[in-house]
Amino acid sequence: MPEITYREALNQALSEEISRDPNVVLMGEEVAQFKGSYKVSEGLLEKFGPDKIIDTPISEAAFSGLAVGAAMMGMRPVVEFMFWSFCYVAFDQIFNNAASIRYMSGGLINVPIVFRGPANGGTNVGATHSHTPENFAANTPGLKVICPSTPADAKGMMKAAIRDNDPVCVMENTILYNLKGEVPEEEDFIIPLGKARTVCQGNDLSIIAHGRSVMVALQVAETLQEKHGVSVEVLDLRSIRPLDLDAILDTVRKTNRVLLVEENKPFCGVDSQIAYLIQEHAFDHLDAPVKRVSAIDVPQAYSKALENFQIPNHDRVLAKAMELL
Amino acid sequence: MEGIYHDADLKDSPVSEKKTVVDSPDIAQTSDFSNLPINLQLDSEEKIRLYSQMVRIRRFEERSLRAYQQGHIGGFLHLYIGQEAVAVGSVSVMSEDDHVITAYRDHGHALAVGMDMDECMAELFGKRTGCSKGKGGSMHFFAPDKNFWGGHGIVGGQTPLGLGIAYALKHRKKKGACMCFMGDGATNQGPFYESLNLASLWGLPVVYIIENNGYSMGTAESRHSAGEPLARRGEAFDINWSVHQGHDLYEVRDAINNALVLAKESSSPSVLEIVTYRYRGHSVADPDQTYRSKEEIEEYKQNKDPINLFRDKLISEGVLSDEKANLLDQAAKDEAEASAEFAIASPFPEVSELMDDVYWETDNPDQKVSSGEMFFESSR
Missing domain, CATH: 3.40.50.920 (Rossmann fold)
Structure with missing residues (x-):
């Protein structure tokens, strides 16, 4: 089994799912031309073009909400937060809209969306960039929350998250991005959510x-x-x-x-x-x-x-x- | 408490007795929009249907107000009374490819897109026959089968969602546009500007419709917004903007149609400000006299009521008669009454349904792929 980094594992998951399903797009700050602030999306713009790998302005509320609206219409957007800390300016879109629209519509509308990015401390970036909001998200019925800790989990759980029909918050870790581990290559390597x-x-x-x-x-x-x-x-x-x-x-x-x-x-x-x-x-x-x-x-x-x-x-x-x- | 209110007595006097329009300088300035192509294509039957839709919305909401006062409806009830021409006029020019999303004052839009009174009234009553099975309430009506995406409770929170609907249409190369309604208060929320920037930058087919009823809850426009008109804020983003009067259904139709055409033909957004007025408080539980006068409300009811104005127009066009108008009004009252009876007779949701509709996955156990606990109440 090939040994790759956590970052490459995420990249593979994104690449495979974008290839597999035309409804999947990746959007966020610096994900395309810049190749991702942490290079998670490196090479994806070249592979899939600007319709699938989409650079956004620094407007978390707008692009998170835009992605929720697109998900309501049946797309499967993957939204990258440069840091999960930045989701706080998009709180309403995630915690009201993504989480509650299915319930408030009596189950008429699904929101198959992934919010992903790093959520960790330990990198000397101070209080505003070091939040770990998995407890906030898990406190919100309607959201699913995962925190993969190995390259294999990063790939298998990211793929599961993208295929999931509910909103999934994927909390990664900048310190883990360089961590190496064995990761299966199979297209359908999926690690189901909810399995310790x-x-x-x-x-x-x-x-x-x-x-x-x-x-x-x-x-x-x-x-x-x-x-x-x-x-x-x-x-x-x-x-x-x-x-x-x-x-x-x-x-x-x-x-x-x-x-x-x-x-x-x-x-x-x-x-x-x-x-x-x-x-x-x-x-x-x-x-x-x-x-x-x-x-x-x-x-x-x-x-x-x-x-x-x-x-x-x-x-x-x-x-x-x-x-x- | 019961049955005391009728927000505006719809006219049943002959057209010849109406006040002259020059009483109101604003109205005197308006031109006649009935001869514009979008309105010339309406036949008599369609005009009567539009009139009837406005009356139905008014009567539905008046009946809901009584139900609220009787204690059948909880929480908030944000009435649209006075603004009916905006929703009805806008929806009347949308095609089956177009979509609608709005804020919490959503009853008018819901009925205009074709939701029926029963499911709407039952939702207000919190009954399981409601459009959202009693889980959404007044602010959260949805009908995706009618391209109606809610019903959103947080001021301005729907502005990125409307953008996303437009984005999905464009990404999938569909030909429709999204009408995203909002109030004047929502123009001061940050996500609106982020959305305007993206709408223009990415050329998305979204029409932001500011229903400016003059008050952000109880704060008058002059106290909540710098610069006017509000729609001009679109200019900073190179977005087409314009201001229109919302009491004239013909004018609304023309304005919205032009914006929809622009959205669909050149994938360009617009910001339209439709000046309108609500007769009731922000929500019916709110005091109404602390920030505006009875006289002001009365002035609108007398001179700018969208239903009375349209009724007068149709009578002068020879399309409608007093008798016919009265019949339509009675039919709307009867339909609203029947919807209240339906709501009363409907069952409340069972407690066992409380945990349905949260996750797709728990509602579809046969297709469930994850494992583990999804809910954390102490039932295990």
């Missing part, structure tokens, strides 16, 4: 994470094994809504101790809901309270010295894991 992945098996502690936090969880699992002989199971949620509750409960019932790790800020973050679900459905299987490591609860800091501590890092996750053992 057990990254490594273990018996003593479960670390449940999504997005780049999965990488941190894996590093901590290795440290715990090597230095403390602790066997850690790491579960990658992959998809926030739909959520693989069965997989969450399975690992909790197996290890009886659970640590949740995410880049969200803690208050009303995704993991508050996960923790709630665990105590509701697996209370008797817990040998310790559920613990969390989230981003430190302040606006994202600019300075590397501060931000590297702010987002979940190896040492903070390890320290919290030790509290559970």
